[in-house]
Structures are given as structure tokens and as C-alpha cells.
Amino acid sequence: MIALTAGEISEIVQGELHGDSSILVTQPPIFDSRSATKGSLFLAMKGESTDGHNFAQDAIAHGSSLVLSSREVDAPCVIVPDVRKALGKLAHYVRKQMPELIVIGITGSQGKTTTKDLLGWILSMSAETVAAEGSFNNELGVPLVLLRCTKTTRFCIVEMGARHKGDIAQLCEIASPNIGVVLKVGSAHLGEFGSQEVIAQTKAELIASLSNEGTAILGLYDRFTPEMTKGRTIRTLTFGESHDADIRAADIDIREGRAHFDLVTPQGRAAVGLRLVGSHQIANALAAACVATALEIPLDVIAVGLSTAEVASKWRMELHELDGLLLINDTYNANPDSTSAALRTLAFFAQEQGGQSWAFLGKMHELGESSRQDHANLGTLAQSLGIDHLVAVGADEYGVDITPESSLRVHLCSNQAQAQKFVDHIQEGDVLLFKGSRAEKMEELASSIEQLWNEKSGEDE
DSSP, X not given: OOOEEHHHHHHHHTOEEESOTTOEEOEEEESSGGGOOTTEEEEOOBOSSOBGGGGHHHHHHTTOOEEEESSOOSSSEEEOSOHHHHHHHHHHHHHHTOTTOEEEEEEOSSOHHHHHHHHHHHHHTTSOEEEOSSSOOSXXXXXXXXXXXXXXXXXXXXXXXXXXXXXXHHHHHHHOOSXXXXXXXXXXXXXXXXXXXXXXXXXXXXXXXXXXXXXXXXXXXXXXXXXXXXXXXOEEEEEESSTTOSEEEEEEEEETXXXXXXXEETTEEEEXXXXXXXTTHHHHHHHHXXXXXXXXXXXXXXXXXXXXXXXXSSSSSEEEEETTEEEEEOOSOOOHHHHHHXXXXXXXXXXXXXXXXXXXXXXXXXXXGGHHHHHHHHXXXXXXXXXXXXXXXXXXXXXXXXXXTSSSXXXXXXXXXXXXXXXXXXXTTOEEEEEOOGGGOHHHHHHXXXXXXXXXXXXXX
């Protein structure tokens, strides 16, 4: 973060300063007092179970020099009506002080975090790059990422998520992106938006925010995204697996669950071997390559970057190789597209391993009126892929279209405790997938079954 005095911050956020105006803030904001460092700005935010105002003194004791709060605390502070909105004002100001900084905004119904991780890996090979940790993609996360930038930062990558129409436009007002990436318009959060058309309009807010000097990066994976620059003269690059894409994948081969392909760009052709699991990662890799191409990163650097990158964000197609068992932890979140991709990956690994396949699936949220059918469609997909067991945890809808004669065995569990009992039926060589929306906390089930299997394996020795 660029250095600012308490007086300057107070003026930027239009707050009321209590303390010495010369206090210097030199480090990015934090909202956990235990993470405070010397010169940081502590955000006193109210959560569901805790109130950050109660930890203001602890933050100061750990090094923070100033508190941004909504009421007076026993520490130097700037009082504002809404800490989140004030944070956005501060980030917008800092962004304007760094005109040479290139900000890349990424949105889409799936793949944002993986694309961000891949792109961050590539760009960091060329210049100082700041990217979100995990999935910081809202009105809190985007400002926090921007405020980590300094005068020496060349690239900043931010994810932009949305729950309502207008959310991405608001984030763009803060971040002023130079490059906008739209991966795909899918059905995630369909329940809140009402239709794919409205989802597309919301994602298109990122492209609409770009100036005529900006660059639009568009995926060719749905009918909405390629139309987002229609009527504009803005520079546009497309990515996909079809021949009309500016950046595409050719000669695709899946080895040990990982995609190998030739990356084809206007610069030429280079071989890429991803370390990430699943054929759906090709689209994320192409999106990252498209941005890097737009930034004139050499093709060989892009190819090496994609081939060496490992996703830093947790619970995304993590492979846990246990004693005689392969466990796929893809529990960060779920929607119909990502769950379909995960099931296909499960089927591939089970065929390769020679054991049975187990899909432990939690409920997918925010799908609206199509929820029941979306879950049922994934059940029939699992059947067509030859999945052996579908363990539905609190989501009986997965099995509604599966007949008793089917080779797919559907196990309906009302809670995770019931699902854990299937560890007694799992055999060496089997492959397990865990997937569900964030609120389902399927990572806890994955962890418990991993522990139970390890205990079981220990007893058998």
C-alpha cells in the first residue's frame, strides 16, 4: 500500500478523525487483529458472531497504527457510517494514484479463482504482480487486493463476483480495470438473478466499464459472452477450443487426469502440460494465456508458466493419495457446470485406477426454480458416465430420475454422519469425489472420511 497519513485517509473517506492527523499508515488493511503488522490499518467490522470494534486495542497492540470504524474506539480512529463503503473509497483513491498499474478484472460463472491463480503465476514471472488470495471477489475483497499494491506493482488481478445486477459495475468503479475477462455465463446463482440473460447482463458490466483503450478477453463457451463487445471498437481477444478463437487449444490429450495440448496464439504454437486436474482446466488456462498474450508476454513464457503453475487456492480439485485410495477434494463451491466437470474427472480417474467411483455430493444452492431438475440432471450424468456410487448428502434430488435397475447405486443421506458410514464399503483402488456448495461444508466430510480410512488402513496392517 502507498503510505498515507491518518489525516489524508480521513479526508479521502470523508470520516471523522479521532487522533493525531500525522499518524502514518504504510501497510494494507486487515480485519483480524492477530494479522496486524506495524503500520497497518485495522478495519473494525461487525460480523455475524463478532464485532471488530472489540478488537481495536488488540490490533494496535500488534502494530496497527489506525482503526477505520463505525463508532469511536479507545485507539486512533477514523469514524465512518459504513466501513466497507469507506474501504472502497480508499481503494479507488489509491488506484488513481497508480496510473501505470494494469488492473485485470476476471468474472464468470466458474473458473475465476483458478484463472486468477494461473494468470498470477505467469505474470509474476515478468513483473511484480498482486492477486487475490483465495476467492476475494466482492466489495470487501476487491479493495483489499488493490490496497496491497505499491508504486512498484505492475499487474493487479482481481476477481469480480456478483449476487445482484449492478454489483460488478460497482466493483469496476473502485478498480478501474484495464483488461476485462469474462470466462463463461452459466447458471450459478440463477435463483437470485432469475435468468441466464440477467446473469449475462451482469457479467457484461465488466466489459462495459472498460475505456476504449482497454482490452476485452472473452470466452467462446456460451452464446452470451462473445456478444459483449458488440457495437464497440474496443480491442477484443477470444479464447476457446474452436478454430475461430484467437487463443485456442489443439491436439488435446488427457494424461493421468491432466490436460496436455498445443497452445495456439498469433505468436505461434507451444506445448503445454497442465499440473491441474480435469479437462475443464483447459478453458481457465486459455483465458490466462489470452490475457498474457494481450500484455505481450512471450509465448514460451506463457507455456512454461501454464505448465508449472499450481493453484494456490484450497479445495479445488485437490488430489489426496491415501494408502490404496484416491480422494478428490473439490469442495470450495458447486454449480451444475463445475459439478459436471468434477464427475467427468472422477470417471476418468476411476477408469485409470481400476476401482469403483464414489461421488459424495452436497446440495447446490441458489439455482432457483431449476434446482430440482439441475440436481436430477447431474444424477443422470453420473449414471451415463458409469459412476458406481452417488452418495447424496441432504440432496435427494440427485437420485429422482435414477431407476432401481440402474447400475448407479444412489445412497440418500440426511447428514454427513450417515455418509461417513460408507467408509466401511470403500475398497482399495476406489476413487472418491467430494463436491457441494460452500454452505454444505463438504470439506468436513472429506476430512472425516480421510481420517477414518487412515485409521482403517492402520488396523489392517
